[in-house]
Amino acid sequence: MYERAAFLTAGDSAVVVEYGDTIDEGTNLRVRRLASALSARRDPGVVEIVPTYRSLMVHYDPLRLSRAGVEAIVVDAEQHLADVTLPPSRVIEIPTVYGGDYGPDLNDVADWAGIPRDEVIVIHCGREYLVYMMGFMAGFPYLGGLSPRIAMPRLPSPRTRVPTGSVGIAQEQTGIYPTETPGGWRLIGWTPVRIFDATHDPPVLFEAGDYIRFVPATAGQTQAIASQIAAGAWTPTVRHRE
Amino acid sequence: MRTIEILDGGLFTTVQDLGRVQYQRYGVAVSGAMDSFALRAANRLVGNADHAAGLEVTLLGPEMRFAQPAQMAVTGANLGPSVDGRPIPMWRTVAVRAGSVLSFSGQRDGMRAYLAVDGGIDVPVVLGSRSTSTRSGLGGFEGRPLRAGDVLPIGEPVGARAVARRTMRPSDIPSYGHDHRVRVVFGPQDDAFSDEGQSTFLTALYTMTPHSDRIGCRFDGPRIAHRTSADIVSDGTTLGIVQVSGDGMPIVLMADRGTTGGYTKIATVISADIWRLAQAAPGDRVRFDAVNLDEACTRLREQEAVLDALVTPEATRPATPNEDVYDEDAGGGLAAEGFGDLADALDRTGWGRSQ
Numbered sequence: 126m127y128e129r130a131a132f133l134t135a136g137d138s139a140v141v142v143e144y145g146d147t148i149d150e151g152t153n154l155r156v157r158r159l160a161s162a163l164s165a166r167r168d169p170g171v172v173e174i175v176p177t178y179r180s181l182m183v184h185y186d187p188l189r190l191s192r193a194g195v196e197a198i199v200v201d202a203e204q205h206l207a208d209v210t211l212p213p214s215r216v217i218e219i220p221t222v223y224g225g226d227y228g229p230d231l232n233d234v235a236d237w238a239g240i241p242r243d244e245v246i247v248i249h250c251g252r253e254y255l256v257y258m259m260g261f262m263a264g265f266p267y268l269g270g271l272s273p274r275i276a277m278p279r280l281p282s283p284r285t286r287v288p289t290g291s292v293g294i295a296q297e298q299t300g301i302y303p304t305e306t307p308g309g310w311r312l313i314g315w316t317p318v319r320i321f322d323a324t325h326d327p328p329v330l331f332e333a334g335d336y337i338r339f340v341p342a343t344a345g346q347t348q349a350i351a352s353q354i355a356a357g358a359w360t361p362t363v364r365h366r367e
Numbered sequence: 368m369r370t371i372e373i374l375d376g377g378l379f380t381t382v383q384d385l386g387r388v389q390y391q392r393y394g395v396a397v398s399g400a401m402d403s404f405a406l407r408a409a410n411r412l413v414g415n416a417d418h419a420a421g422l423e424v425t426l427l428g429p430e431m432r433f434a435q436p437a438q439m440a441v442t443g444a445n446l447g448p449s450v451d452g453r454p455i456p457m458w459r460t461v462a463v464r465a466g467s468v469l470s471f472s473g474q475r476d477g478m479r480a481y482l483a484v485d486g487g488i489d490v491p492v493v494l495g496s497r498s499t500s501t502r503s504g505l506g507g508f509e510g511r512p513l514r515a516g517d518v519l520p521i522g523e524p525v526g527a528r529a530v531a532r533r534t535m536r537p538s539d540i541p542s543y544g545h546d547h548r549v550r551v552v553f554g555p556q557d558d559a560f561s562d563e564g565q566s567t568f569l570t571a572l573y574t575m576t577p578h579s580d581r582i583g584c585r586f587d588g589p590r591i592a593h594r595t596s597a598d599i600v601s602d603g604t605t606l607g608i609v610q611v612s613g614d615g616m617p618i619v620l621m622a623d624r625g626t627t628g629g630y631t632k633i634a635t636v637i638s639a640d641i642w643r644l645a646q647a648a649p650g651d652r653v654r655f656d657a658v659n660l661d662e663a664c665t666r667l668r669e670q671e672a673v674l675d676a677l678v679t680p681e682a683t684r685p686a687t688p689n690e691d692v693y694d695e696d697a698g699g700g701l702a703a704e705g706f707g708d709l710a711d712a713l714d715r716t717g718w719g720r721s722q
Contacts, residue, residue, distance in 0.1 A: 134554035136635030137663035139605040141555045148600055160392075175391045175603045177627055182603030184388070187638070187664050188671065259394035260601060260627025263503045267601070304503055323493050323505050329393045
């Protein structure tokens with residue numbers, strides 16, 4: 126983590142405020158604190174705040190606010206970061222059916238790791254993953270902290286079609302595909318949970334800073350959940366994290 | 368409800384406004400018009416707010432029928448717009464009768480034309496915008512490009528008399544051509560490139576490839592050398608940011624870009640020059656020129672002044688009875704006059720209004 130924020134120019138309408146060049150929870154927490162502080166201020170001319178792993182991008186209107194003005198706002202917000210109280214982190218449970226047609230790469234991951242497939246599942250669902258940020262596509266969570274034991278690299282060539290709800294891994298990341306898309310992650314499971322829904326605001330089930338825990342489920346259980354979701358009669362299990 | 372019926376969708380016609388802001392933190396792409404200058408001009412011509420939704424027409428135009436009378440304007444690329452088979456002037460408000468059919472005869476200059484109709488295209492607002500994100504199947508008309516049989520709802524008109532025959536000054540109408548100079552500001556990761564790599568980027572000629580689309584403009588040309596790795600821990604993106612991956616080729620991220628990216632970004636195209644890339648076609652040649660932030664803002668203010676001039680009195684001629692309706696009787700004269708303006712604009716050499 127840098128001692129001071131670095132301001133990087135991203136054209137005439139955006140500035141990157143960078144706190145580090147690594148993926149770690151401390152740097153990410155500082156990013157989320159600043160994002161929260163800046164969002165609360167609602168400074169005229171600040172258009173949008175986009176937090177990522179280790180930096181945040183401030184989009185601004187250059188006809189209303191100068192670059193120096195943006196930096197002054199950020200520096201001022203940083204003076205008061207200690208006063209920022211982030212909402213308590215939540216843990217959102219994602220029922221997931223592993224292997225078979227739902228997770229066609231589970232056996233390959235087990236072979237790569239040299240462990241039985243059930244152990245891959247135990248390792249994958251055995252911890253809570255921090256949502257560092259969302260990106261790539263609407264609702265796609267970048268989850269850090271996957272065990273190195275199952276951290277298999279991406280497919281050599283991406284699939285042309287990854288179904289909505291697929292749960293994948295790629296090196297030390299794991300994630301959920303919110304919409305069907307081409308993709309290169311190893312697919313080990315599937316969830317019926319709709320993590321992105323454009324008719325809701327906010328449109329995603331979680332926020333950066335929340336945690337996700339995958340909970341193993343049978344194909345029958347996930348189909349039952351899918352029916353409840355279709356009927357609007359399902360809500361995820363959410364608890365506050367200590 | 369006022370409507371437009373699509374008779375032929377054209378190559379790739381989508382509903383776009385100025386984009387979906389405030390949801391990038393959820394990974395929701397901004398989308399919106401590739402050439403927002405042209406869309407805003409069209410909206411101002413017909414008396415709409417800048418953020419009203421219009422149609423972005425790509426290369427091969429659609430065909431559509433107006434169910435009710437409307438004031439409309441076509442701006443951006445010249446794809447040969449006609450009403451009921453007669454050419455119409457661009458960058459100018461044109462009145463159409465109920466039943467009139469708008470079609471496009473073929474590309475003459477540029478890639479993307481914009482159609483604004485008084486009242487705006489009134490598709491549902493999704494996460495604050497009517498823009499189509501085809502990648503997510505979000506917004507616009509059912510989240511997809513238009514096709515035959517679609518019926519587009521149009522909002523309530525703003526008053527035909529007030530906007531009749533509004534026109535852009537001929538000297539303000541951009542021409543596009545096939546050689547483009549695009550100004551950039553260095554950063555955010557220019558220090559990831561060697562001095563030689565930075566100099567290659569600014570001196571070489573890059574050719575736009577056929578893989579370019581609303582997500583990004585891709586280029587072939589001399590390799591831009593990195594000083595460090597081409598990969599970084601993913602961070603934010605913005606309109607016009609120039610990403611250079613390990614192969615050393617620049618990709619300028621455009622309207623449908625992902626909100627985050629893990630490649631080094633050498634520079635960012637200035638806001639006032641985005642339209643040049645939006646209107647560039649595969650095979651076109653682009654040279655990148657570095658400017659500082661002050662100049663980028665000066666150019667942007669100049670562009671805003673052009674848009675502001677659209678609603679000043681000298682640009683708004685009073686309409687005489689019947690003159691503002693585009694039909695068999697009045698249309699020929701209007702068209703000839705309009706194309707005269709456009710021909711003047713196309714005859715001009717150089718790089719258009721802001722150079």
